[in-house]
Amino acid sequence: MPSFHLQDLLVQAAAKFPERTFLFQDEAVITYEQAAFKVDQIASGMLARGVRAGDRVLLVMENRVELPLLTLAATRIGAVFSVLTAQIMLESFQRIVGQCEPALVVIEARRPELRDGLQAAVVWLDGVPEEHAINDHSYEALEQGERTEIPPSDGGDALAFLVFTSGSTGMPRGVMLSHANVGFVTKAIMQRLNYQETDRLALLLPMSFDYGFYQIFYALMSGCAVFIGRSEMSGPELPRILARHEITIVPGVPTLFAGLIKMQSYRPVPLPHLRLLTNTGDHLPLPHIRQLQQLFPAARVFPMYGLTECKRVSILLPEEIDAHENSVGRALDGTEVWAESPEGQQLAPGEVGEFIVSGPNVGLGYWRAPEETAKRYRSLANGSRLLVTGDYGAVDAEGFLHFHARSDFMIKHRGHRMSPVEIEEAACRSPLITAAGCIKDETKNTLCLFLACHGDQPDDAALFAELAQHLERAKLPDRLIYLAELPRTANQKVDRKALRALLTQEA
């Protein structure tokens, strides 16, 4: 039997659910059969523009119906795709381009500056600017070109796509996932979540965020319809958007659910169709789970835990919440998770250590970063890999995971993973700031930036405006705290532990 190829998901979906809606947004409705046709067209267009198996294709855009089609087209020819946030800073984008040397880049007309200096073939959405009309291509031309024969490509352990996240140094790094990783994890997750072909899912999370993007795979497996939404919709209009589209599934992060709870409590809208709320990205506090259950008695809430490096670690079933209140659930079927001591010993049930993940969900490592890969992935003699998560917790006797803390200072906030270093560096770019230390206040769910400055304390908003030039919105701190000097460790690094102690004292 040939090994699993991501393309198989689309082929099977088009055969099983040809007439069913796959993607919809505004006036656009695309069935599974139409998607398969369009993907072949786009794949032909990519081939014609020189993209080959193994080449990288970068996609920088908001959630829109073209995005899943473009990714599936890249996959169709065996190219490796990566979806980058539409808000990406030019500097981060150029670093990623430098790292992965793409053969094709697709951008939107409203971000023309991303075009500067690109060596790759460039495809524009929403029109090609005049000055690039000769060399570049429009999405329409890509989709409506001549169909060609598409040579088969490797699936299985071959690299399928890259997800760029912040590394511990603040530099972007690409998490590599194979066809086999996605095939396995999609099935294992669907075993717990069980999407149906009658479901209607609201995709409000950006597809540059892996859990947002994986919804496309879950849809292909289940035949459900995906409403292509945007994160801006998770405000006051959210309940009405869900009602209007008769949404049954909302994959979210804690801030999205916080908004849903707030708005639905203030101005309730009947949402009788809602049946599944799945949370990832960050811990969903128990009081929020309870409020969601109260507001939507017919909906089932699934707390989950995972890392991009293995996609999903564990899922807690709704019926398990009462008996395992603060657990993030059991490991996916076919995988194993245990806590390890600093000496590398597997710990007994209930003992706290670093979570180690073993199974076909563990990805291939980081793109062109052998050192970082060696820190997080452990290769075994039998050729399989373990993921060293950097997360601390315990596994109880029944196999339920209890998350405690991250071992390093990586921060998860508003569903995004970030390094404190990148926020500190952005602050230090301001000529007024002499030192910066960033930590998250977990009790208040706020991102706190401690600062020391020359002379008078600058205006908060002015500093925020400077930070906003270097950081994506989700990475902007919620609170600025000025100190005469920042606490330092013995080797003169900012002492984040001492900063954390300051917050504790304050409470």
Next chain:
Amino acid sequence: MPTIETRLLDLLRPFLRLLPSDQTLAMDAELGKLGLDSLQSIDLLMALEQEFEVQIPDEKITVESFATPAHLLALVS
């Protein structure tokens, strides 16, 4: 008695953390760019309804309604 416009701009300011305190807020300023996010928009909606003693009709509560102070003014006046 301050005008509706002044009251609106005063009410908005604390929601806009990217707006320097010495800078005036224009009626066509993009609130998203000044730091208003979707979760805060909910608090803003509540504050607007309280301050102006109105109930904004459901069909007017859209993502676009929160785009600029001018859009918001249309909601409350």
